[in-house]
Amino acid sequence: MEFLIEQILNGISTGSVYAIVAVGMTMIFGVLRAINFAHGEYYMLGTFGGWYAISALGVPYPVAIVIGVAVTAAIAFVIGRLVMERMIGAAPEASVVATLGVSLVLQNSVILAFGGSYKFFSEGYIEPVFFGDIGIAQQRLLIIGLCILVFAGLEWMVSHTRIGKAMRAVSQNTEACAVVGIDVRTVVIATFVLGTSLAAFSGILTAPVNVSVYGSMGEIITFKTLPIIVMGGLGNVRGTFIAAMILGIAESFVAGQFGLQYRDSVGFVTLILMLLWRPHGLFSSHARF
Amino acid sequence: MKKSAFSALTRCSALALCVGLATPAFAQQEVIKIGLVSPNSGANARYGAFAQRGAELAAKEINDAGGIDGHSVEIIPADSVCTPVEGVSATQRLINQDEVDFIIGDICSSVTLAMQPLVEDAGIVLLNAASSNPEITYKAGVGGYKYSFRNYPTDEVRAASIVEYAADKGLKKLAVLSVDSDYGRGAIQFTKKYTGAAGVELVSEDYYKEGEVDYRAVLTTIRKSGADAILMYGLADTTPIIARQMIETGLAGKLPLIGNGEFSAAATIQAAPKAMNGAIEAAAWLPAYESEGSTAFVASYEAAYDGEEPNNHAYGHWETVHMLAQAIDEADSTDADAVVAALEGISFESPMGAITFDDHHQAIRPLLMLEIVDGEPVVTGSVAGEVDYAN
Known part of the structure; x- marks a missing residue:
């Protein structure tokens, strides 16, 4: 029983990490109708930013989070202006090629700048908290808490702020937005920077528990995110949250019951099953935002 | 195409000539x-x-x-x-x-x-x-x-000296967590040759894949197994991850890591000083030597x-x-x-x-035994590394 609760707790903390990454990807899909295959790379950039801030500048962990997110947002802004902006109204295959290209460039730039070897992230709050016999690291509780805050914030933003409403509008009908005077480009860039910053945020939050930091660490994140946003219904924020939790908990069970080596197959099996039976996701694809 | 084939041919024959003339002298x-x-x-x-x-x-x-x-x-x-x-x-x-x-x-x-x-x-x-x-x-x-x-x-010398050292320290029940390779499995296989004589028992055996990042499930099982130490023949890049997750699972400071996996590297110790203190390693060489x-x-x-x-x-x-x-x-x-x-x-x-x-054709060379004390590797002895092929 304790083992079961521990697995569920672990699953929720993993799911929270996925959720923060995936919600950014699904929002970008909403406004651009493009899958951002470079999404994991922003997760990697954020982690590297935080690692560099700690190891080279010696700042404390909370400051490193801010620096990592800020650096990623700046890079995302440049890529947004140079690449993503051009994807508005472009053919779907254009965005596949463009984002895969961005992914290769970002990954290899980081390897060129910092070398291909593994770096170790030595900050964060990894002391355990025990509830009876069930232990969980403070960092993982922090991740769960911040995930809830992020989703509450996003809900509030899309329903109460002007930019949030504009994001919803653009995701529903780009042409109508242009007609009523919404600057589609600004909305796209803002969504892109927000979405990638969330990926970076998630990366730095996970770094203390995943420890190793390296150039190609984003790949697996991109591939984990795909089944989540498909399951959640592309562009659906609440659906993404639930789908991320389902995947996180399922992975945790598989790792605990069948062995670590089967864990990564859960996402791919889910993706195949979803595409076979419910290509619109578990939730209606019309319920965007 | 023709030209390069021709030049390759001349080079080959020139080399053959050289080899013919030059062996065994330079x-x-x-x-x-x-x-x-x-x-x-x-x-x-x-x-x-x-x-x-x-x-x-x-x-x-x-x-x-x-x-x-x-x-x-x-x-x-x-x-x-x-x-x-x-x-x-x-x-x-x-x-x-x-x-x-x-x-x-x-x-x-x-x-x-x-x-x-x-x-x-x-x-x-x-x-x-x-x-x-x-x-x-x-x-x-x-x-x-x-x-x-x-x-x-060789791992045989290493396995034997680690088992002996652990027994001397009173670490009699060991939980194995090694990399799934000829190195990780080989070391454990040779460890078993020496456990009986030293009165050491292996209470569990787990092998991880290269690139694994989540060890919490297996560490939790080890925590409940009553082991005195974790016997690890692992990879340098995974040692910090395991060490940090040992802190997470409440094992740090209770069960020392023993074996080999660059326990003494500065970056490893810095990543999880609490888990690495007390770690015992048998290494061929270390910078502090x-x-x-x-x-x-x-x-x-x-x-x-x-x-x-x-x-x-x-x-x-x-x-x-x-x-x-x-x-x-x-x-x-x-x-x-x-x-x-x-x-x-x-x-x-x-x-x-x-x-x-x-x-x-096996080098007879010393193996260093070291312990991490207050975040610093300390050489506690050296073992003459001769293999007995008979048994």
Whole structure:
């Protein structure tokens, strides 16, 4: 029983990490109708930013989070202006090629700048908290808490702020937005920077528990995110949250019951099953935002 | 196309002529080519980079001092990705295309085991500087492979001394958490040969895949198993992850890590000081080892590579290139059989003392026992590394 609760707790903390990454990807899909295959790379950039801030500048962990997110947002802004902006109204295959290209460039730039070897992230709050016999690291509780805050914030933003409403509008009908005077480009860039910053945020939050930091660490994140946003219904924020939790908990069970080596197959099996039976996701694809 | 085929043909015949005329003495001013097989990409790329830098440094030192009898040394690297398939093709490339005179490699035991029959057929000397699986030299020298040598302690010596050391410290129940490879599994297999006599018991056995990041499930099981210590023959890149997750699962400071996996690296200790304190490791070499030659090596390595601290693979490959140079010098030839004879009779003055080879082409060299105390590795003893092949 304790083992079961521990697995569920672990699953929720993993799911929270996925959720923060995936919600950014699904929002970008909403406004651009493009899958951002470079999404994991922003997760990697954020982690590297935080690692560099700690190891080279010696700042404390909370400051490193801010620096990592800020650096990623700046890079995302440049890529947004140079690449993503051009994807508005472009053919779907254009965005596949463009984002895969961005992914290769970002990954290899980081390897060129910092070398291909593994770096170790030595900050964060990894002391355990025990509830009876069930232990969980403070960092993982922090991740769960911040995930809830992020989703509450996003809900509030899309329903109460002007930019949030504009994001919803653009995701529903780009042409109508242009007609009523919404600057589609600004909305796209803002969504892109927000979405990638969330990926970076998630990366730095996970770094203390995943420890190793390296150039190609984003790949697996991109591939984990795909089944989540498909399951959640592309562009659906609440659906993404639930789908991320389902995947996180399922992975945790598989790792605990069948062995670590089967864990990564859960996402791919889910993706195949979803595409076979419910290509619109578990939730209606019309319920965007 | 025609022209290049023609030039290749002339080159081949010229080389055949050279070989015909020159063996066993040196050809005029010929560069001595040493192929270096090591993982330069994939999860173990870090090891390969250290090996390459160590070997390059030694080659530079040899060349700066006038080479071997006036012949300069060139290191030709080849990537094994730490997989036997890639390692074999890298070795074939070195033999057939680069036409190297000698090969040093690999770091990963699985790759070295696959390379051995290849160099034997080609009649090229393989000098290993980093693989620890005992089988490598069980099968070399009088055991079979005539051209294979190993200048590195074997896991058998390591396993035996670790078990003995643990028993002395009162750590009688060990939980195994090793990497799933010829190195990780081999070390445990040889550990079992010595547990009975030492009164040590293995309470659980788990093996992890390279690149694994989540060890919490298995660490939680170990916490409940009543083990006194975790016996680990692991990879350097995973030690910090396991150590930090030991803190997470409440094992840090209670169960020490014992075995091998670069426990003494500064970055590893810094990542999880609480879990690493008390760790016991048997290592071939470490930067903190104090001897004149060793400190001089660390200084020149750091000067050559932007202050990067060398690891034991950088040291091992540096030492091995120097050892090979001495053997070539003593053989006064690059002929494989002459160099084999020279290595069999060598007494190489290393910074860790004199090194000789036994009849299985296994180096007889010391193994250092160290403990992490207050975040610093402390050498607590050294074990003479002789293998008893009889039992």
